[in-house]
Amino acid sequence: MRVFKFGGASVKDADGIKNVYDVLQKVGYEDVILVVSAMGKTTNALEVVIKNYFEKSTELSSSVQEIKKYHNQILLDLFEDENHAVFAAVNAQFAELEYFLAHNKSPNYNFVYDQVVSFGELISTNILSHFMNFMGIQTQWLDVRNFIKTNANYRDAEVDWETTQQNISKNVPRKQLNITQGFLGADENNFTTTLGREGSDYTAGIFAYCLNAESVTIWKDVPGVMNADPRYFENASLLNQISYREAIELAFYGATVIHPKTLQPLQKKEIPLYVKSFVNPLLKGTCVSKGVDLEPQYPCFIVKREQLLISLSSIDFSFIMEENISEIFGLFHEFKIKVNLIQNSAISFSVCVEDKFGNFPELNAILSKKFKVEYSENVTLYTIRHFTEEAAETVEANKEVLLKQVSRETMQIVTKELS
Numbered sequence: 001m002r003v004f005k006f007g008g009a010s011v012k013d014a015d016g017i018k019n020v021y022d023v024l025q026k027v028g029y030e031d032v033i034l035v036v037s038a039m040g041k042t043t044n045a046l047e048v049v050i051k052n053y054f055e056k057s058t059e060l061s062s063s064v065q066e067i068k069k070y071h072n073q074i075l076l077d078l079f080e081d082e083n084h085a086v087f088a089a090v091n092a093q094f095a096e097l098e099y100f101l102a103h104n105k106s107p108n109y110n111f112v113y114d115q116v117v118s119f120g121e122l123i124s125t126n127i128l129s130h131f132m133n134f135m136g137i138q139t140q141w142l143d144v145r146n147f148i149k150t151n152a153n154y155r156d157a158e159v160d161w162e163t164t165q166q167n168i169s170k171n172v173p174r175k176q177l178n179i180t181q182g183f184l185g186a187d188e189n190n191f192t193t194t195l196g197r198e199g200s201d202y203t204a205g206i207f208a209y210c211l212n213a214e215s216v217t218i219w220k221d222v223p224g225v226m227n228a229d230p231r232y233f234e235n236a237s238l239l240n241q242i243s244y245r246e247a248i249e250l251a252f253y254g255a256t257v258i259h260p261k262t263l264q265p266l267q268k269k270e271i272p273l274y275v276k277s278f279v280n281p282l283l284k285g286t287c288v289s290k291g292v293d294l295e296p297q298y299p300c301f302i303v304k305r306e307q308l309l310i311s312l313s314s315i316d317f318s319f320i321m322e323e324n325i326s327e328i329f330g331l332f333h334e335f336k337i338k339v340n341l342i343q344n345s346a347i348s349f350s351v352c353v354e355d356k357f358g359n360f361p362e363l364n365a366i367l368s369k370k371f372k373v374e375y376s377e378n379v380t381l382y383t384i385r386h387f388t389e390e391a392a393e394t395v396e397a398n399k400e401v402l403l404k405q406v407s408r409e410t411m412q413i414v415t416k417e418l419s
Helices: 014-027 042-055 057-078 085-103 109-134 161-171 199-211 244-252 260-269 322-334 360-367 389-396
Strands: 002-006 032-036 139-141 177-181 184-186 192-194 215-220 241-243 273-277 286-289 300-314 338-344 348-354 371-385 399-406 410-417
Touching: 002 199, 014 057, 014 109, 032 109, 032 199, 042 057, 042 109, 057 085, 057 109, 085 109, 109 139, 109 177, 109 184, 109 192, 161 199, 177 199, 199 215, 199 260, 241 244, 244 260, 244 286, 244 371, 260 273, 300 360, 322 338, 322 348, 322 360, 338 399, 360 371, 371 389, 371 399, 389 399, 389 410
Parallel strands: 002 032, 002 215, 032 177, 139 177, 215 273, 241 286
Antiparallel strands: 184 192, 273 286, 300 348, 300 371, 338 348, 371 410, 399 410
């Protein structure tokens, strides 16, 4: 069996749905399971519904109606007959959402979040399944919540692998096209859970592992994995092959390749993962598998903008020891500040961090009581895997280099634009 994952961008409108059909015609659909995300920006729209549910009840109904209108237009563009069963099926799912919003008693935000956002995937897969049947491809719609079982850690649930393995290996039909939802699971009480960051990719990895799949393909609007973000580097090139290890390294440094939690189950059974273009589905794309780290052997560039470079030094010139560093990292964790680079000497300690929630001023007030604190705002962190001198020169050109750190395979450079 092959596992295909289509994200929200690939099913954002009627043309996207039709294109999924075209892709399947070209690459085959027998013995395939499609893992599909919510359409377009539906998850964002459902987050607005949740916000209104808790904060602006007067706007709750209109925010739901906007989502219904969006999906209804897609239905009208796909199906000429408004009496087609899909209209009633989608209306029933919206009625279920509205019933939950009217009768839920739980004040738990994370619980409500998972119950509400799940409708994005449930509706998108319902529409896609009906359209495939309409076009002559018989499908089996699967409710993923009957297969992937998790704990009750809403918004970042952990998979119960033993139960999930049994459910999937015994109950997923073979030799046909199955369509199911990404991102979702269910706890022991059958309440919906979500799998956290990159949850739909992870879903594909879970099914592949449990089915001993031939491969996983993630369909994107790009030709595959590039060695750099084309928005920042003019000569970004396609990588034909990456090892599991290399993909995990790139993800660790911030590349939007494949999340490690998706790769881990695939790596255990050496199931190859392909990243391919849903625009040109017959192109080879990128293969992530066991083997050579990179092919071709290009430097890989990862860019993190709007970073903060903080340098701490001891006020009395005493050494910064393990207990100091432990305390500092405890504070970073408390203030939700993500550390992306560390460099220390006997009496100083520098970190490049991401202050996503704007908590540094409060943290700075605490740190300044024990350390001399210097910092530079709005800096850029470049990470170069498999670096060369030429690659470093490209990054450093016309910039002030504030910090550079080099290991065997990786160079990290913190820069500031010259004014």
